[in-house]
Amino acid sequence: MDIIKILQNELSLKKHQVENTIKLIDEGNTIPFIARYRKEVTGSLSDEVLRNLHERLVYLRNLESKKEQVITSIDEQGKLTPELKSKILNAQTITEVDDLYLPYRPKRRTRATIAQEKGLEPLALLIMQQDKKIEPLELANDYINNEKEVNTAEDALKGGQDIIAEIISEDADFRSYIRNITYNKGSIVTKAKDPETSTVFDMYYDYNEVIKTIPGHRVLAINRGENEKVLSVKIEAPADEIGLFLEKRIITTDYMPTVSVLKEVILDSYKRLIAPAIEREIRNMLTEKSEDGALVVFKQNLHQLLMQAPIPNHIVMGVDPAYRTGCKIAVVDGTGKKLDHTVVYPTPPQNKIEEAKKELKKLITDYNVDLIAIGNGTASRETERFIADMLKEINKPIQYVIVNEAGASVYSASKLATEEFPNDDVGVRSAVSIARRLQDPLAELVKIDPKSIGVGQYQHDMNQK
Structure with missing residues (x-):
């Protein structure tokens, strides 16, 4: 990844401006210092451009470091293929890298890992191949093992399904599609935990809004209502459309017993594993985006407040x-x-x-x-x-x-x-x-914690750093 070229294109800067600024940052100079005293080196970049460059530089370097860690980890497991390595190196975001790493990440003990410990992974792979016109339950008969607490064919099949569900949930392409369609077509839905009690969150007692267009101040209001145990919040995704997508990508046979088992697995994988994870990701992304917007509002309002003209020499x-x-x-x-x-x-x-x-x-x-x-x-x-x-x-x-x-x-x-x-x-x-x-507004207000000045947007709820 050519970080300098990426920053050039994203910020519409010249190569020497990016290179010189990175050098100054790496030497330990602060953004205010560079903006004021190194204009001749940066080509008179404003403090805002310098901050944006610094933030993206940190992110891109973290992305590079993450890629190296992931490649090393997968390689140590003996599972790194040229194709996978290429996908990781070409990933543009940390989220993409995390999706690719998910199947290889060291896991806590799950239903799938328990089933693998019972020797049911070959059964799962056999079902996924879909090339035998044999009922999955009949295939499962060969994996009954009382010593490993697989007492019936139904137990074996259930364990195989758990393994398949986890494999589906860890597919990077599936997660990317589901994340995008949930964001673009899904809704954020709120309900009151106690509808009879009136609070400042009344308007959110039975509320529904498209994720893609919800304003930041509403996201922050909903978060506060949830934190105060007034609201319950969930993401409603186009589950039917997602289900059809997964079925089309996974099911390649028309043999109904296998189709029936795989449809059940797909539904379980989405509801139990994928949907909760995607909901957390989208909620976190909305919160981060809303906090960034709130910070801009706070900055503008605070600037206007602090820059009010003083009225000196009056009793x-x-x-x-x-x-x-x-x-x-x-x-x-x-x-x-x-x-x-x-x-x-x-x-x-x-x-x-x-x-x-x-x-x-x-x-x-x-x-x-x-x-x-x-x-x-x-x-x-x-x-x-x-x-x-x-x-x-x-x-x-x-x-x-x-x-x-x-x-x-x-x-x-x-x-x-x-x-x-x-x-x-x-x-x-x-x-x-x-x-x-x-x-003198400036001289007095600097004594007060910024979040208490009262010019922000849910500033008490934001990360104070």
Whole structure:
């Protein structure tokens, strides 16, 4: 496999760009370093192209390594043929290599291996040859062996069928066809485990969508519902079409007793061995693809959030709204340093509006506040109405802004916040964070775990690496 040529074609690059970039990566340089300081070497490749090249380089090298391991393993078993070696070397994906390796992979003890231990493999091969007009059950009579617990012809035939089922399930061409047709024509089906209980997953209680077109956010929602034991999920494939394909490829005789046995084996092989494996593969592939898409959304949203223009050199009052526990208030100077704090109760159930106005007016006067940042969480609307009414009573131009407070509570209880404000409770820390977010979003939000900022798509469920 010519990795350089593959990367050239996939990324539409020149040969020297690929070669030089690979050399820089192999020397231990990071992608940010190469993007910023080695433009003359890479031909000014962007950071995005460099990341894509690096990801594909790692994958293709892993593919090459996998091929070598598989060829070595099969060769050590004495089963490597020139044809098989050629197929492995020409495989374009790790999945293809895994399919080709499956019949030779060291196995755990299965029904087929148990049958092989009982000496029933010759019977299985004889049935698969389909060149004798003898009923399979009659052939099985020759393999009765009480010492090996093969007590009847039926026992022998059943063991032979188990071996054939595994042989069918390990055929790389069959698996490739079934994987493709399941993806293109199959559906993902969800049901509620308890239809009487209403949850946020109501729309998926009796849901069906084509695998090929299902959006990533639905895949992630279904995964979460399944993980929370609310939904049961399965893949429905065109089983009849798959069955006909397998029969056409496997059955070459018209001798009905043999045809009947092979049809039974094909059905068992598909339902018991192939379908569950293909379902896992497709579910994993959908999840990986959806997570990649979610990561792009998260990246775009986070960039917009962090790149908001700062509002420096303003005295800001941060308001963390609440009902029962009151609104936490913090005043910070133009550099974000906390000047004062308090708690007021203008919202239900206390409704101490006049007392709250008096307290806030005093803070505004004492510290010359000219901006108010209101968190957008619980009781935000009621707090906004209160602030708007209060500002009408002040003979000074003061503006208020609704600020996204996602992650403020996480920050307020973090070790960093404790070190910064050791003598303040979490409510005050949260109010300070809200005020600072208005002053300089980037400087404040970098303190928070990215998954807690609230701009992603099921980011809590994703692999955090």
